[in-house]
Amino acid sequence: MNEDDTRYTIGDLSRRTGLPVKTIRFYADEGIVPETGRTPSGYRVYDVEAVARLDLVRTLRELGVDLPTIRRVLAREATLTEVAASHAQALDVQIRTLRLRRAVLGTVAARGATHQEMDLMHKIARMSDTERKRMIEDFVDSAFGDLDANPELVELVRAATPDLPEDATAEQVEAWIELAELTQDPDFRTSVRRMAEYQAAERADGDTSGLHQDLTALVRERIAGAIADGVDPESPAADPIIAELAAQYATTFGKPDDPALRAWLWRRLEVAADPRVERYWRLLAAVNRWPEPESLGPVFEWFQRALRVRMGRLEGLERLERLERLEG
Incomplete structure (x- = not known):
C-alpha cells in the first residue's frame, strides 16, 4: 500500500499536527476537514489529502485567519494570495492600534494621568x-x-x-x-x-x-x-x-x-x-x-x-x- 492509500485516525492526526483531538473532530463536524471514511468499528479515518488540508487550516488559524475565510480558500472561492494580502492589511491596522494604545498607556503611566485625561489622550491619538x-x-x-x-x-x-x-x-x-x-x-x-x-x-x-x-x-x-x-x-x-x-x-x-x-x-x-x-x-x-x-x-x-x-x-x-x- 502506497502513502496515498494510508488512512489516519484522529489520534494519528493529533500526534502528527499537534492539534487536540477535540479540535480535529470539530473541523470534521463543520466540514472543514471532512473524514475520508470510517473503520469497521466506526472510527473516523483520513487520507493524505485530508492531512494536507488540516495542515493548511492549522497554519491559517495560527496566522489569525477566521474560519469563514478558510472555508472560502478550501472551496477555491478565494486564493491564498488574496487572503494573505487582506489579512496583512488587517494586521497593519491592528499593529497601528496597538501602537496607539501602548503610547497612550505609556503617557498615562508617565504622567499619572486621571481617567478623564486618559480618555482625552486616547481620542487625540485616534x-x-x-x-x-x-x-x-x-x-x-x-x-x-x-x-x-x-x-x-x-x-x-x-x-x-x-x-x-x-x-x-x-x-x-x-x-x-x-x-x-x-x-x-x-x-x-x-x-x-x-x-x-x-x-x-x-x-x-x-x-x-x-x-x-x-x-x-x-x-x-x-x-x-x-x-x-x-x-x-x-x-x-x-x-x-x-x-x-x-x-x-x-x-x-x-x-x-x-x-x-x-x-x-x-x-x-x-x-x-x-x-x-x-x-x-x-x-x-x-x-x-x-x-x-x-x-x-x-x-x-x-x-x-x-x-x-x-x-x-x-x-x-x-x-x-x-x-x-x-x-x-
Whole structure:
C-alpha cells in the first residue's frame, strides 16, 4: 500500500499536527476537514489529502485567519494570495492600534494621568489625518486669523502640519498627543496671540519685513560662540557682541542705533520668549520625523540678559546726568 492509500485516525492526526483531538473532530463536524471514511468499528479515518488540508487550516488559524475565510480558500472561492494580502492589511491596522494604545498607556503611566485625561489622550491619538490638520488650523486661526501679522511666519505655521504615519512609533504618537494638548492650552494660545498682536502692531508702524533668517543666523553664531567661550552677558566682554548685533538690527530694520533700539530689541525678544514655542516645533519635528531643530533658547536668554543690563546702565547714566545738571 502506497502513502496515498494510508488512512489516519484522529489520534494519528493529533500526534502528527499537534492539534487536540477535540479540535480535529470539530473541523470534521463543520466540514472543514471532512473524514475520508470510517473503520469497521466506526472510527473516523483520513487520507493524505485530508492531512494536507488540516495542515493548511492549522497554519491559517495560527496566522489569525477566521474560519469563514478558510472555508472560502478550501472551496477555491478565494486564493491564498488574496487572503494573505487582506489579512496583512488587517494586521497593519491592528499593529497601528496597538501602537496607539501602548503610547497612550505609556503617557498615562508617565504622567499619572486621571481617567478623564486618559480618555482625552486616547481620542487625540485616534484622530484621522484630516482631524489633526483641522486642529492645527484652528490653533493658527485663533492666534493669527484676524491679525495682519508676519505673513511668512503665518504661512510657515499653517503649512507645518503633523503627518502621523500609519507605522508611527510610540514616540511619534506621544509627541502628537503632547502637541495636540499644547495647541489646546488656553495659556499657550494667549501667549502666541500676544506675539501675533505685537507683530501686527509692528507692521502697522511700517515694519513689513520678513523672517530675517540671515540676521537670526548671525545672532546664533555670535552668541553661541560667546556662550562656548564662557562670556558673561553682563560683563564688559559682551559689549562688542551687543554693539555688532545692535548695529545689524538697526541696518536691517532701518532704525537709529541708539538706546531706544536696544529697548525695542529687548521688548521684541521678551514677547517671543515663551519656551513652549520652541517645544511646539520640536514636537512637530518628532511627529513628522524631521531633523530635530536647534535650540535657540540659551542664545536668546543670553541676548536678553545682555540687553537688560545695558539698558540699566543707560538709565543710571541718564539719572546721573540729570542730577549733575540740577546740581550745576
